[in-house]
Amino acid sequence: MSKTLSADALDTLFFRARTQNDWLDKPVTDEQLHALYDLMKHGPTSMNTSPARLVFLRTPEAKARLLPALAPGNVDKTRAAPVCAIVAYDRRFHDRLPVLFPHRADASGIFEGKSDLIESTAFRNGSLQGAYLIVAARALGLDCGPMSGFDAQKVNDAFFPDGDVKVNFLCNLGYGDSDKVLGRLPRLSFDEACTLL
Template identity: 80%
Template sequence: MINEPISVALDTLFRGARTQNGWLDKSVTDEQLRALYDLAKYGPTSMNTSPARFVFLRTPEAKARLLPALAPGNVDKTLAAPVCVIVAHDHRFYDHLTKLFPHRADARTMFEGNADLIESTAFRNGTLQGAYLILAARALGLDCGPMSGFDAQKINDEFFPEGDIKVNFLCNIGYGDPGKVLERLPRLAFHEACQFL
Protein backbone atom coordinates (compact mmCIF):
# COMPACT_ATOMS: atom_id res chain seq x y z
CA MET A 1 0.00 0.00 0.00
CA ILE A 2 1.45 3.39 -0.99
CA ASN A 3 1.07 6.05 1.70
CA GLU A 4 -0.47 9.41 0.86
CA PRO A 5 2.69 11.59 0.68
CA ILE A 6 4.32 9.12 -1.68
CA SER A 7 1.17 8.92 -3.79
CA VAL A 8 1.09 12.72 -4.07
CA ALA A 9 4.74 12.73 -5.13
CA LEU A 10 4.07 10.07 -7.78
CA ASP A 11 1.14 12.10 -9.11
CA THR A 12 3.35 15.22 -9.26
CA LEU A 13 6.20 13.48 -11.07
CA PHE A 14 4.33 11.00 -13.26
CA ARG A 15 0.62 10.25 -13.13
CA GLY A 16 -0.71 13.80 -12.97
CA ALA A 17 2.05 15.51 -14.93
CA ARG A 18 1.35 16.37 -18.54
CA THR A 19 3.32 17.63 -21.51
CA GLN A 20 2.41 21.30 -21.88
CA ASN A 21 1.48 23.01 -25.16
CA GLY A 22 0.46 26.40 -23.77
CA TRP A 23 1.69 28.63 -21.01
CA LEU A 24 0.36 31.05 -18.42
CA ASP A 25 1.85 34.52 -18.26
CA LYS A 26 3.85 33.78 -15.13
CA SER A 27 7.61 34.11 -14.95
CA VAL A 28 10.23 31.62 -13.82
CA THR A 29 13.05 33.16 -11.80
CA ASP A 30 16.79 32.63 -12.09
CA GLU A 31 16.66 31.22 -8.55
CA GLN A 32 14.12 28.60 -9.65
CA LEU A 33 16.33 27.59 -12.57
CA ARG A 34 19.35 27.30 -10.28
CA ALA A 35 17.31 25.16 -7.87
CA LEU A 36 16.16 23.06 -10.80
CA TYR A 37 19.73 22.32 -11.88
CA ASP A 38 20.82 21.76 -8.28
CA LEU A 39 18.31 18.89 -8.08
CA ALA A 40 18.87 17.44 -11.54
CA LYS A 41 22.66 17.26 -11.13
CA TYR A 42 22.27 14.48 -8.55
CA GLY A 43 20.80 12.00 -11.03
CA PRO A 44 23.22 9.16 -11.83
CA THR A 45 25.38 9.03 -14.94
CA SER A 46 27.97 6.43 -15.88
CA MET A 47 31.31 7.20 -14.22
CA ASN A 48 29.66 10.44 -13.04
CA THR A 49 30.42 11.84 -16.51
CA SER A 50 27.67 14.49 -16.29
CA PRO A 51 27.88 15.49 -19.99
CA ALA A 52 24.62 17.47 -20.16
CA ARG A 53 24.78 21.19 -20.79
CA PHE A 54 21.69 23.35 -20.37
CA VAL A 55 21.11 26.71 -22.04
CA PHE A 56 18.14 28.53 -20.51
CA LEU A 57 16.63 30.90 -23.07
CA ARG A 58 14.59 33.49 -21.15
CA THR A 59 14.66 36.71 -23.14
CA PRO A 60 12.96 37.56 -26.44
CA GLU A 61 16.42 38.18 -27.91
CA ALA A 62 17.65 34.72 -26.91
CA LYS A 63 14.52 33.03 -28.26
CA ALA A 64 14.84 34.99 -31.53
CA ARG A 65 18.14 33.21 -32.09
CA LEU A 66 16.33 29.87 -31.74
CA LEU A 67 13.29 30.59 -33.94
CA PRO A 68 14.92 29.90 -37.35
CA ALA A 69 15.65 26.35 -36.20
CA LEU A 70 12.13 25.51 -34.93
CA ALA A 71 9.47 23.56 -36.77
CA PRO A 72 6.42 25.81 -37.34
CA GLY A 73 4.33 23.93 -34.76
CA ASN A 74 6.83 24.71 -32.02
CA VAL A 75 7.18 28.46 -32.57
CA ASP A 76 4.15 29.92 -30.75
CA LYS A 77 4.42 27.72 -27.66
CA THR A 78 8.16 28.41 -27.37
CA LEU A 79 7.60 32.15 -27.61
CA ALA A 80 4.87 31.93 -24.95
CA ALA A 81 6.90 29.80 -22.52
CA PRO A 82 8.84 31.67 -19.84
CA VAL A 83 11.89 29.51 -20.54
CA CYS A 84 13.05 27.25 -23.33
CA VAL A 85 15.96 25.00 -22.36
CA ILE A 86 18.38 23.67 -24.93
CA VAL A 87 19.33 20.27 -23.54
CA ALA A 88 22.71 19.43 -25.02
CA HIS A 89 25.69 17.19 -24.35
CA ASP A 90 29.38 18.00 -24.29
CA HIS A 91 31.74 15.74 -26.21
CA ARG A 92 34.59 17.08 -24.05
CA PHE A 93 32.91 15.86 -20.83
CA TYR A 94 36.00 13.80 -20.06
CA ASP A 95 37.99 16.98 -19.39
CA HIS A 96 36.13 17.15 -16.06
CA LEU A 97 36.72 13.57 -14.94
CA THR A 98 39.65 14.41 -12.69
CA LYS A 99 37.08 16.35 -10.63
CA LEU A 100 34.01 14.16 -11.20
CA PHE A 101 35.64 10.70 -11.02
CA PRO A 102 38.85 11.34 -9.05
CA HIS A 103 39.38 7.82 -7.73
CA ARG A 104 40.23 6.53 -11.21
CA ALA A 105 43.31 8.29 -12.52
CA ASP A 106 43.01 6.92 -16.07
CA ALA A 107 39.33 7.85 -16.53
CA ARG A 108 40.10 10.69 -18.92
CA THR A 109 42.50 8.69 -21.07
CA MET A 110 40.00 5.91 -21.75
CA PHE A 111 37.88 8.45 -23.70
CA GLU A 112 40.54 10.52 -25.47
CA GLY A 113 40.61 9.71 -29.16
CA ASN A 114 37.73 7.21 -28.92
CA ALA A 115 35.01 9.03 -30.87
CA ASP A 116 32.45 6.22 -30.68
CA LEU A 117 32.76 5.90 -26.91
CA ILE A 118 32.64 9.67 -26.47
CA GLU A 119 29.48 10.01 -28.59
CA SER A 120 27.61 7.11 -27.00
CA THR A 121 28.55 8.16 -23.46
CA ALA A 122 27.73 11.83 -24.02
CA PHE A 123 24.41 11.16 -25.75
CA ARG A 124 23.20 8.42 -23.41
CA ASN A 125 24.05 10.18 -20.18
CA GLY A 126 23.08 13.63 -21.45
CA THR A 127 19.66 12.22 -22.33
CA LEU A 128 19.34 10.82 -18.82
CA GLN A 129 20.20 14.22 -17.40
CA GLY A 130 17.59 15.86 -19.59
CA ALA A 131 15.00 13.50 -18.10
CA TYR A 132 16.23 14.33 -14.60
CA LEU A 133 15.76 18.00 -15.43
CA ILE A 134 12.11 17.36 -16.34
CA LEU A 135 11.49 15.46 -13.10
CA ALA A 136 13.25 18.14 -11.06
CA ALA A 137 11.11 20.83 -12.70
CA ARG A 138 7.94 18.91 -11.87
CA ALA A 139 9.11 18.38 -8.29
CA LEU A 140 9.55 22.15 -7.94
CA GLY A 141 6.02 22.85 -9.20
CA LEU A 142 6.94 23.75 -12.77
CA ASP A 143 5.52 22.28 -15.95
CA CYS A 144 7.45 21.03 -18.97
CA GLY A 145 6.97 20.71 -22.69
CA PRO A 146 9.84 18.66 -24.14
CA MET A 147 10.16 18.90 -27.93
CA SER A 148 11.75 17.51 -31.00
CA GLY A 149 10.89 19.36 -34.18
CA PHE A 150 13.94 21.52 -34.84
CA ASP A 151 16.96 21.74 -37.10
CA ALA A 152 19.80 20.47 -34.92
CA GLN A 153 22.53 21.82 -37.18
CA LYS A 154 21.09 25.33 -37.02
CA ILE A 155 20.96 25.20 -33.23
CA ASN A 156 24.49 23.84 -32.98
CA ASP A 157 25.80 26.50 -35.37
CA GLU A 158 24.05 29.30 -33.49
CA PHE A 159 24.64 28.29 -29.89
CA PHE A 160 27.60 25.89 -29.96
CA PRO A 161 29.82 27.02 -32.86
CA GLU A 162 32.97 25.52 -31.31
CA GLY A 163 31.55 22.08 -32.19
CA ASP A 164 32.08 20.14 -28.95
CA ILE A 165 28.53 20.59 -27.63
CA LYS A 166 25.53 19.18 -29.52
CA VAL A 167 21.81 19.73 -28.97
CA ASN A 168 19.74 16.73 -27.92
CA PHE A 169 16.24 18.14 -27.39
CA LEU A 170 14.40 21.29 -26.33
CA CYS A 171 12.16 21.72 -23.30
CA ASN A 172 9.83 24.61 -22.55
CA ILE A 173 9.43 25.28 -18.83
CA GLY A 174 6.95 27.39 -16.92
CA TYR A 175 3.37 27.15 -15.68
CA GLY A 176 1.20 25.28 -18.12
CA ASP A 177 -2.15 26.48 -19.37
CA PRO A 178 -4.59 23.68 -18.43
CA GLY A 179 -6.87 24.63 -21.32
CA LYS A 180 -4.19 23.73 -23.86
CA VAL A 181 -3.26 20.29 -22.56
CA LEU A 182 -4.07 17.56 -25.07
CA GLU A 183 -5.94 14.41 -24.12
CA ARG A 184 -3.59 11.87 -22.55
CA LEU A 185 -2.47 9.32 -25.09
CA PRO A 186 -2.35 5.58 -24.36
CA ARG A 187 0.73 3.88 -22.96
CA LEU A 188 1.92 0.33 -23.49
CA ALA A 189 0.83 -2.19 -20.87
CA PHE A 190 3.42 -4.10 -18.86
CA HIS A 191 3.14 -7.23 -21.00
CA GLU A 192 3.69 -5.17 -24.17
CA ALA A 193 6.90 -3.52 -22.99
CA CYS A 194 8.41 -5.78 -20.34
CA GLN A 195 9.42 -9.37 -19.78
CA PHE A 196 10.74 -11.54 -16.98
CA LEU A 197 13.63 -13.87 -17.74
Template identity: 80%
Template sequence: MDNKLDSTALDLLFREARTQNGWLDKPVTDNQLRELYELLKSGPTSMNTSPARFVFLRSTEAKARLLPALATGNVDKTDAAPVCVIIGYDRRFHDKLPTLFPHRADARAIFDGKTELIESTAFRNGSLQGAYLILAARSLGLDCGPMSGFDAARVNEEFFPEGDVAVNFLCNLGYGDKSRVLGRLPRLSFDEVCTLL
Protein backbone atom coordinates in the same frame (compact mmCIF):
# COMPACT_ATOMS: atom_id res chain seq x y z
CA MET B 1 10.63 2.67 7.27
CA ASP B 2 8.80 3.02 3.96
CA ASN B 3 10.71 5.39 1.65
CA LYS B 4 8.17 5.25 -1.16
CA LEU B 5 6.82 8.58 -2.43
CA ASP B 6 3.19 9.18 -1.60
CA SER B 7 0.46 9.15 -4.21
CA THR B 8 0.38 12.95 -4.50
CA ALA B 9 4.08 13.06 -5.39
CA LEU B 10 3.71 10.24 -7.91
CA ASP B 11 0.80 12.11 -9.53
CA LEU B 12 2.90 15.28 -9.73
CA LEU B 13 5.86 13.54 -11.35
CA PHE B 14 4.12 10.97 -13.56
CA ARG B 15 0.43 10.11 -13.42
CA GLU B 16 -1.11 13.58 -13.69
CA ALA B 17 1.81 15.35 -15.40
CA ARG B 18 1.33 16.33 -19.02
CA THR B 19 3.38 17.85 -21.78
CA GLN B 20 2.43 21.51 -21.92
CA ASN B 21 1.51 23.30 -25.14
CA GLY B 22 0.42 26.65 -23.70
CA TRP B 23 1.77 28.88 -20.99
CA LEU B 24 0.56 31.33 -18.38
CA ASP B 25 2.16 34.75 -18.24
CA LYS B 26 4.03 33.96 -15.04
CA PRO B 27 7.82 34.22 -14.87
CA VAL B 28 10.34 31.59 -13.87
CA THR B 29 13.11 33.16 -11.81
CA ASP B 30 16.85 32.65 -12.06
CA ASN B 31 16.76 31.27 -8.52
CA GLN B 32 14.23 28.64 -9.62
CA LEU B 33 16.53 27.62 -12.48
CA ARG B 34 19.46 27.36 -10.09
CA GLU B 35 17.37 25.24 -7.71
CA LEU B 36 16.34 23.09 -10.66
CA TYR B 37 19.95 22.45 -11.61
CA GLU B 38 20.94 21.71 -8.02
CA LEU B 39 18.36 18.92 -8.00
CA LEU B 40 18.99 17.42 -11.41
CA LYS B 41 22.78 17.34 -11.07
CA SER B 42 22.45 14.63 -8.40
CA GLY B 43 20.95 12.14 -10.85
CA PRO B 44 23.31 9.28 -11.77
CA THR B 45 25.43 9.15 -14.93
CA SER B 46 28.01 6.54 -15.85
CA MET B 47 31.36 7.32 -14.23
CA ASN B 48 29.73 10.57 -13.06
CA THR B 49 30.41 11.93 -16.56
CA SER B 50 27.67 14.59 -16.33
CA PRO B 51 27.89 15.55 -20.02
CA ALA B 52 24.66 17.56 -20.28
CA ARG B 53 24.93 21.29 -20.88
CA PHE B 54 21.89 23.53 -20.39
CA VAL B 55 21.20 26.84 -22.12
CA PHE B 56 18.23 28.61 -20.51
CA LEU B 57 16.66 30.99 -23.03
CA ARG B 58 14.67 33.54 -21.03
CA SER B 59 14.63 36.76 -22.99
CA THR B 60 12.75 37.60 -26.18
CA GLU B 61 16.11 38.21 -27.87
CA ALA B 62 17.52 34.85 -26.84
CA LYS B 63 14.43 32.94 -27.99
CA ALA B 64 14.44 34.87 -31.28
CA ARG B 65 17.76 33.18 -32.06
CA LEU B 66 16.11 29.75 -31.65
CA LEU B 67 12.72 30.25 -33.31
CA PRO B 68 13.96 30.03 -36.94
CA ALA B 69 15.29 26.53 -36.21
CA LEU B 70 11.98 25.21 -34.91
CA ALA B 71 9.32 23.21 -36.72
CA THR B 72 6.26 25.36 -37.36
CA GLY B 73 4.19 23.69 -34.64
CA ASN B 74 6.78 24.50 -31.98
CA VAL B 75 7.26 28.22 -32.67
CA ASP B 76 4.30 29.84 -30.88
CA LYS B 77 4.45 27.68 -27.75
CA THR B 78 8.20 28.24 -27.42
CA ASP B 79 7.83 31.96 -27.96
CA ALA B 80 5.17 32.07 -25.22
CA ALA B 81 7.04 29.89 -22.72
CA PRO B 82 8.84 31.75 -19.92
CA VAL B 83 11.94 29.60 -20.54
CA CYS B 84 13.12 27.27 -23.26
CA VAL B 85 16.01 25.03 -22.28
CA ILE B 86 18.40 23.71 -24.88
CA ILE B 87 19.62 20.40 -23.50
CA GLY B 88 22.97 19.69 -25.09
CA TYR B 89 25.73 17.19 -24.51
CA ASP B 90 29.43 17.97 -24.28
CA ARG B 91 31.79 15.81 -26.30
CA ARG B 92 34.65 17.07 -24.11
CA PHE B 93 32.98 15.80 -20.93
CA HIS B 94 36.01 13.61 -20.19
CA ASP B 95 38.13 16.71 -19.56
CA LYS B 96 36.17 17.08 -16.30
CA LEU B 97 36.75 13.50 -15.12
CA PRO B 98 39.80 14.30 -12.96
CA THR B 99 37.36 16.37 -10.87
CA LEU B 100 34.20 14.28 -11.29
CA PHE B 101 35.76 10.81 -11.02
CA PRO B 102 38.96 11.47 -9.02
CA HIS B 103 39.43 7.97 -7.62
CA ARG B 104 40.26 6.63 -11.09
CA ALA B 105 43.45 8.27 -12.35
CA ASP B 106 43.06 6.97 -15.92
CA ALA B 107 39.38 7.95 -16.30
CA ARG B 108 40.05 10.67 -18.87
CA ALA B 109 42.35 8.43 -20.92
CA ILE B 110 39.57 5.85 -21.30
CA PHE B 111 37.88 8.26 -23.73
CA ASP B 112 40.81 10.02 -25.41
CA GLY B 113 40.62 9.59 -29.19
CA LYS B 114 37.63 7.22 -29.04
CA THR B 115 35.04 9.19 -30.98
CA GLU B 116 32.27 6.57 -30.97
CA LEU B 117 32.64 5.91 -27.24
CA ILE B 118 32.62 9.64 -26.51
CA GLU B 119 29.52 10.24 -28.65
CA SER B 120 27.51 7.34 -27.25
CA THR B 121 28.48 8.10 -23.65
CA ALA B 122 27.75 11.82 -23.98
CA PHE B 123 24.42 11.33 -25.76
CA ARG B 124 23.17 8.54 -23.48
CA ASN B 125 24.08 10.22 -20.22
CA GLY B 126 23.06 13.67 -21.47
CA SER B 127 19.65 12.19 -22.28
CA LEU B 128 19.40 10.87 -18.73
CA GLN B 129 20.20 14.32 -17.40
CA GLY B 130 17.55 15.84 -19.64
CA ALA B 131 15.01 13.45 -18.11
CA TYR B 132 16.22 14.44 -14.64
CA LEU B 133 15.59 18.07 -15.62
CA ILE B 134 11.95 17.24 -16.39
CA LEU B 135 11.44 15.39 -13.10
CA ALA B 136 13.23 18.08 -11.09
CA ALA B 137 11.14 20.81 -12.74
CA ARG B 138 7.91 18.98 -11.99
CA SER B 139 8.99 18.38 -8.40
CA LEU B 140 9.49 22.15 -8.01
CA GLY B 141 6.01 22.94 -9.34
CA LEU B 142 7.05 23.85 -12.88
CA ASP B 143 5.45 22.42 -16.00
CA CYS B 144 7.42 21.07 -18.95
CA GLY B 145 7.05 20.85 -22.70
CA PRO B 146 9.88 18.67 -24.03
CA MET B 147 10.30 18.82 -27.81
CA SER B 148 11.94 17.40 -30.83
CA GLY B 149 10.95 19.15 -34.03
CA PHE B 150 13.89 21.41 -34.71
CA ASP B 151 16.84 21.72 -37.08
CA ALA B 152 19.73 20.45 -34.97
CA ALA B 153 22.39 21.80 -37.33
CA ARG B 154 20.91 25.32 -37.06
CA VAL B 155 20.67 25.12 -33.27
CA ASN B 156 24.25 23.92 -33.02
CA GLU B 157 25.49 26.63 -35.36
CA GLU B 158 23.69 29.34 -33.42
CA PHE B 159 24.36 28.23 -29.85
CA PHE B 160 27.32 25.83 -29.99
CA PRO B 161 29.48 27.07 -32.89
CA GLU B 162 32.70 25.72 -31.35
CA GLY B 163 31.42 22.18 -32.03
CA ASP B 164 32.19 20.51 -28.71
CA VAL B 165 28.58 20.68 -27.51
CA ALA B 166 25.62 19.43 -29.57
CA VAL B 167 21.89 19.80 -29.00
CA ASN B 168 19.96 16.75 -27.82
CA PHE B 169 16.42 18.10 -27.30
CA LEU B 170 14.52 21.19 -26.15
CA CYS B 171 12.22 21.72 -23.20
CA ASN B 172 9.91 24.63 -22.49
CA LEU B 173 9.46 25.47 -18.81
CA GLY B 174 6.94 27.53 -16.91
CA TYR B 175 3.41 27.33 -15.62
CA GLY B 176 1.20 25.53 -18.07
CA ASP B 177 -2.15 26.71 -19.35
CA LYS B 178 -4.27 23.70 -18.36
CA SER B 179 -6.84 24.53 -21.06
CA ARG B 180 -4.21 23.73 -23.71
CA VAL B 181 -3.29 20.27 -22.36
CA LEU B 182 -4.18 17.20 -24.39
CA GLY B 183 -5.78 14.21 -22.69
CA ARG B 184 -3.56 11.34 -21.63
CA LEU B 185 -2.60 9.36 -24.72
CA PRO B 186 -2.44 5.56 -24.59
CA ARG B 187 0.59 3.80 -23.18
CA LEU B 188 1.79 0.28 -23.86
CA SER B 189 1.03 -2.35 -21.23
CA PHE B 190 3.60 -4.12 -19.09
CA ASP B 191 3.15 -7.35 -21.06
CA GLU B 192 3.75 -5.56 -24.38
CA VAL B 193 7.13 -4.15 -23.43
CA CYS B 194 8.51 -6.05 -20.45
CA THR B 195 10.09 -9.47 -20.12
CA LEU B 196 10.56 -11.25 -16.82
CA LEU B 197 13.34 -13.85 -16.95
Protein backbone atom coordinates in the same frame (compact mmCIF):
# COMPACT_ATOMS: atom_id res chain seq x y z
CA MET C 1 18.37 4.98 1.20
CA SER C 2 15.11 4.90 -0.76
CA LYS C 3 11.53 5.13 0.32
CA THR C 4 8.23 5.16 -1.54
CA LEU C 5 6.94 8.61 -2.40
CA SER C 6 3.41 9.65 -1.50
CA ALA C 7 0.59 9.28 -4.01
CA ASP C 8 0.50 13.08 -4.36
CA ALA C 9 4.21 13.16 -5.21
CA LEU C 10 3.80 10.41 -7.81
CA ASP C 11 0.87 12.31 -9.31
CA THR C 12 3.03 15.44 -9.55
CA LEU C 13 5.93 13.64 -11.19
CA PHE C 14 4.07 11.18 -13.43
CA PHE C 15 0.37 10.43 -13.27
CA ARG C 16 -1.14 13.94 -13.49
CA ALA C 17 1.80 15.56 -15.24
CA ARG C 18 1.36 16.35 -18.94
CA THR C 19 3.44 17.78 -21.73
CA GLN C 20 2.48 21.44 -21.93
CA ASN C 21 1.95 23.38 -25.15
CA ASP C 22 0.20 26.50 -23.82
CA TRP C 23 1.70 28.72 -21.16
CA LEU C 24 0.47 31.13 -18.52
CA ASP C 25 2.06 34.57 -18.39
CA LYS C 26 3.91 33.79 -15.18
CA PRO C 27 7.69 34.14 -14.98
CA VAL C 28 10.28 31.56 -14.00
CA THR C 29 13.01 33.20 -11.94
CA ASP C 30 16.75 32.75 -12.18
CA GLU C 31 16.61 31.38 -8.63
CA GLN C 32 14.21 28.68 -9.80
CA LEU C 33 16.55 27.72 -12.63
CA HIS C 34 19.45 27.47 -10.19
CA ALA C 35 17.32 25.27 -7.91
CA LEU C 36 16.32 23.16 -10.90
CA TYR C 37 19.91 22.48 -11.89
CA ASP C 38 20.96 21.89 -8.28
CA LEU C 39 18.33 19.14 -8.06
CA MET C 40 18.77 17.49 -11.46
CA LYS C 41 22.58 17.29 -11.21
CA HIS C 42 22.26 14.62 -8.52
CA GLY C 43 20.79 12.03 -10.89
CA PRO C 44 23.27 9.25 -11.73
CA THR C 45 25.38 9.09 -14.88
CA SER C 46 27.97 6.47 -15.79
CA MET C 47 31.32 7.29 -14.18
CA ASN C 48 29.69 10.55 -13.02
CA THR C 49 30.36 11.88 -16.53
CA SER C 50 27.65 14.57 -16.25
CA PRO C 51 27.84 15.61 -19.93
CA ALA C 52 24.60 17.63 -20.03
CA ARG C 53 24.94 21.32 -20.79
CA LEU C 54 21.91 23.59 -20.51
CA VAL C 55 21.20 26.92 -22.13
CA PHE C 56 18.15 28.63 -20.60
CA LEU C 57 16.59 31.04 -23.09
CA ARG C 58 14.61 33.61 -21.08
CA THR C 59 14.40 36.72 -23.22
CA PRO C 60 12.71 37.42 -26.57
CA GLU C 61 16.14 38.21 -28.00
CA ALA C 62 17.57 34.86 -26.91
CA LYS C 63 14.57 32.96 -28.24
CA ALA C 64 14.80 34.85 -31.55
CA ARG C 65 18.10 33.06 -32.17
CA LEU C 66 16.33 29.70 -31.75
CA LEU C 67 13.05 30.30 -33.58
CA PRO C 68 14.46 29.87 -37.13
CA ALA C 69 15.55 26.34 -36.20
CA LEU C 70 12.13 25.22 -34.96
CA ALA C 71 9.47 23.25 -36.78
CA PRO C 72 6.50 25.57 -37.46
CA GLY C 73 4.32 23.92 -34.81
CA ASN C 74 6.89 24.66 -32.09
CA VAL C 75 7.41 28.37 -32.75
CA ASP C 76 4.45 29.96 -30.97
CA LYS C 77 4.59 27.77 -27.88
CA THR C 78 8.33 28.37 -27.51
CA ARG C 79 7.85 32.10 -27.91
CA ALA C 80 5.11 32.02 -25.24
CA ALA C 81 6.95 29.82 -22.72
CA PRO C 82 8.77 31.69 -19.94
CA VAL C 83 11.91 29.63 -20.57
CA CYS C 84 13.14 27.29 -23.28
CA ALA C 85 15.97 25.01 -22.19
CA ILE C 86 18.37 23.77 -24.82
CA VAL C 87 19.38 20.38 -23.43
CA ALA C 88 22.76 19.58 -24.94
CA TYR C 89 25.72 17.30 -24.30
CA ASP C 90 29.43 18.06 -24.15
CA ARG C 91 31.68 15.70 -26.10
CA ARG C 92 34.64 16.96 -24.04
CA PHE C 93 32.99 15.73 -20.81
CA HIS C 94 36.00 13.53 -20.09
CA ASP C 95 38.16 16.62 -19.49
CA ARG C 96 36.26 17.02 -16.21
CA LEU C 97 36.68 13.44 -15.01
CA PRO C 98 39.73 14.16 -12.83
CA VAL C 99 37.34 16.24 -10.68
CA LEU C 100 34.12 14.29 -11.21
CA PHE C 101 35.60 10.77 -10.96
CA PRO C 102 38.79 11.33 -8.92
CA HIS C 103 39.20 7.80 -7.58
CA ARG C 104 40.18 6.53 -11.04
CA ALA C 105 43.24 8.38 -12.23
CA ASP C 106 43.02 7.13 -15.82
CA ALA C 107 39.31 7.92 -16.29
CA SER C 108 39.75 10.65 -18.88
CA GLY C 109 42.24 8.52 -20.83
CA ILE C 110 39.60 5.85 -21.37
CA PHE C 111 37.90 8.22 -23.82
CA GLU C 112 40.78 10.03 -25.52
CA GLY C 113 40.77 9.43 -29.28
CA LYS C 114 37.68 7.17 -29.17
CA SER C 115 35.07 9.27 -30.94
CA ASP C 116 32.36 6.58 -31.02
CA LEU C 117 32.70 5.92 -27.28
CA ILE C 118 32.72 9.65 -26.55
CA GLU C 119 29.58 10.25 -28.64
CA SER C 120 27.60 7.32 -27.25
CA THR C 121 28.58 8.06 -23.64
CA ALA C 122 27.83 11.78 -23.94
CA PHE C 123 24.52 11.27 -25.73
CA ARG C 124 23.30 8.47 -23.44
CA ASN C 125 24.17 10.18 -20.20
CA GLY C 126 23.11 13.61 -21.45
CA SER C 127 19.73 12.08 -22.32
CA LEU C 128 19.47 10.69 -18.80
CA GLN C 129 20.19 14.13 -17.42
CA GLY C 130 17.54 15.62 -19.70
CA ALA C 131 15.02 13.23 -18.17
CA TYR C 132 16.19 14.25 -14.70
CA LEU C 133 15.58 17.86 -15.74
CA ILE C 134 11.94 17.08 -16.50
CA VAL C 135 11.37 15.20 -13.24
CA ALA C 136 13.19 17.86 -11.22
CA ALA C 137 11.18 20.65 -12.85
CA ARG C 138 7.93 18.89 -11.99
CA ALA C 139 9.15 18.28 -8.44
CA LEU C 140 9.75 22.03 -8.09
CA GLY C 141 6.29 22.97 -9.37
CA LEU C 142 7.17 23.76 -12.98
CA ASP C 143 5.57 22.31 -16.08
CA CYS C 144 7.52 21.01 -19.07
CA GLY C 145 7.09 20.85 -22.81
CA PRO C 146 9.91 18.71 -24.26
CA MET C 147 10.33 18.94 -28.03
CA SER C 148 12.29 17.31 -30.80
CA GLY C 149 10.94 19.28 -33.76
CA PHE C 150 13.95 21.39 -34.73
CA ASP C 151 16.93 21.55 -37.06
CA ALA C 152 19.83 20.40 -34.89
CA GLN C 153 22.49 21.88 -37.16
CA LYS C 154 20.89 25.32 -36.96
CA VAL C 155 20.70 25.10 -33.16
CA ASN C 156 24.31 23.99 -32.94
CA ASP C 157 25.46 26.74 -35.30
CA ALA C 158 23.59 29.39 -33.31
CA PHE C 159 24.52 28.29 -29.80
CA PHE C 160 27.46 25.86 -29.94
CA PRO C 161 29.69 26.98 -32.83
CA ASP C 162 32.85 25.43 -31.36
CA GLY C 163 31.46 21.97 -32.18
CA ASP C 164 32.17 20.26 -28.85
CA VAL C 165 28.65 20.71 -27.47
CA LYS C 166 25.65 19.35 -29.40
CA VAL C 167 21.93 19.83 -28.90
CA ASN C 168 19.93 16.79 -27.78
CA PHE C 169 16.40 18.16 -27.33
CA LEU C 170 14.53 21.28 -26.26
CA CYS C 171 12.27 21.70 -23.25
CA ASN C 172 9.95 24.62 -22.60
CA LEU C 173 9.53 25.42 -18.90
CA GLY C 174 6.99 27.42 -16.98
CA TYR C 175 3.40 27.14 -15.83
CA GLY C 176 1.13 25.38 -18.27
CA ASP C 177 -2.45 26.35 -18.99
CA SER C 178 -4.34 23.39 -17.52
CA ASP C 179 -7.48 24.29 -19.50
CA LYS C 180 -5.67 23.53 -22.77
CA VAL C 181 -3.72 20.41 -21.89
CA LEU C 182 -4.36 17.18 -23.78
CA GLY C 183 -5.68 14.13 -21.97
CA ARG C 184 -3.44 11.21 -21.16
CA LEU C 185 -2.54 9.28 -24.29
CA PRO C 186 -2.30 5.47 -24.24
CA ARG C 187 0.80 3.74 -22.93
CA LEU C 188 2.05 0.22 -23.62
CA SER C 189 1.18 -2.38 -21.02
CA PHE C 190 3.85 -4.22 -19.03
CA ASP C 191 3.44 -7.31 -21.23
CA GLU C 192 3.84 -5.24 -24.41
CA ALA C 193 7.01 -3.49 -23.27
CA CYS C 194 8.70 -5.79 -20.77
CA THR C 195 10.17 -9.26 -20.63
CA LEU C 196 10.81 -11.27 -17.48
CA LEU C 197 13.62 -13.81 -17.81
